[in-house]
Amino acid sequence: MTTNYDPIAEQYQRSKQQPWRTHIEAFSLMEMIGDPTGLSVLDMACGEGFYTRMIRQKGAAVVTGVDLSDGMINLARKQEVEYQLGIDYLVSDARNLNSAEKYDLVVAAYLLNYSQTRSELQEMCDSIARCLKPRGRFVTINSNPGLEFPTAPSYRKYGFETSAMLPWQTGTPITWTFHLEDGPFEIENYYLDIALHEEVLTAAGFREVRLHPPKLSSAGKAAHDHDFWNTFLNHPPVALIECLK
Ligand SMILES: C[S@@+](CC[C@H](N)C(=O)[O-])C[C@H]1O[C@@H](n2cnc3c(N)ncnc32)[C@H](O)[C@@H]1O
Structure with missing residues (x-):
């Protein structure tokens, strides 16, 4: 088991080809982001740049990706050499990023669920708030709190499994x-409950904190029948949060 992505960067990149990633994860996250045309966007915990590139290709004016893992950022930079999208990638811990640039939108796919405690979650959310312009927006997807x-x-039929031990409490590993x-x-x-997310985001200066279940794209409905997607949609292992500074 690992929270260090260096040794698994390439495998993680390939896991993005699983159909649920396209038809549920990417569809839901990109729909919640909306039209990024002209916006400056920071992708926190960008990994190998899966969403960083997508957001830039959808018209964001400035996009920066930040991740803790050298291995993930190396993969992101290799793809930047190939695709020349004008994205800057840096290695940094999202909790103490001191960006001079302030962004219209911060996106974080699977960052908050790396907090094990209230204080770690608070550090992440404070840092995100610091990177945003006044009235900027934060959109995130994580393990469903x-x-x-x-x-x-x-x-298993979607290509992955989850497991977690009891007691089910703040910081329990998933x-x-x-x-x-x-x-x-x-x-x-790690597990952190919904109320904790709401409290911590509010303490970081966010308002209108909303949790959303993921959605299935029409292409996903066409690719597989209702029975196939039922388990995922009735017990979604991922959830989205949006809020405003
Ligand atoms: C599940 S991956 C998601 C990568 C990317 N957002 C995506 O959806 O493809 C989680 C990423 O979070 C990064 N990460 C974990 N803790 C972090 C932290 N404190 N600061 C920055 N990145 C972090 C890991 O290195 C890893 O690349």
Whole structure:
């Protein structure tokens, strides 16, 4: 199990090809982001730049990606050499990023669920708020803080499984096992409940904090029938949060 992405950067990148990533994760996150045309955007915990590139390609004027992992940022920079999108990538801990630039929008796909405690979550949310312009927006997707992972169903048919131990309390690890053609790999993140997210985001200066379940795209409905998506949509392992500074 790891929260260090250096040794699994390339495998994580390939896990983005699983259909749920496209038809639920990317569809829901990009819909919540809306039209980024002309905006300055910071992608926190950008990984190898999956959403960083997508946001830039959809018209954002300035896009910066930040991640703790050298391995992930190396992959992101290699793709920047290939695609020449004008994205800056830097290695930094999201909790103490001191950006001179202030952004219209901060996006974070799977960052908040790396906090194990209220104080770590507060550091992340304070840092995000510092990077935003007044009235800027924050959009994030994470392990669903409203799902009891110890009793969650199997997601094996989507290409991954989750497991978590009891007691189900702040900081309990959630293990995600992704099954790729050449074998599985694991990542670990942590449970923090919905109320804690709301309290911490509010304390960081955010308002209109809203939690949303993920949605399925029409292409996803066409690709697989209702029975296939049922488990995921009835017990979503991921959830989105949006709020305003
Ligand atoms: C599940 S990956 C998601 C990557 C990317 N957002 C995506 O959706 O493809 C989580 C990322 O969070 C990064 N991360 C974890 N803790 C972090 C922190 N404190 N600061 C910055 N990045 C962090 C990891 O290095 C990893 O690349």
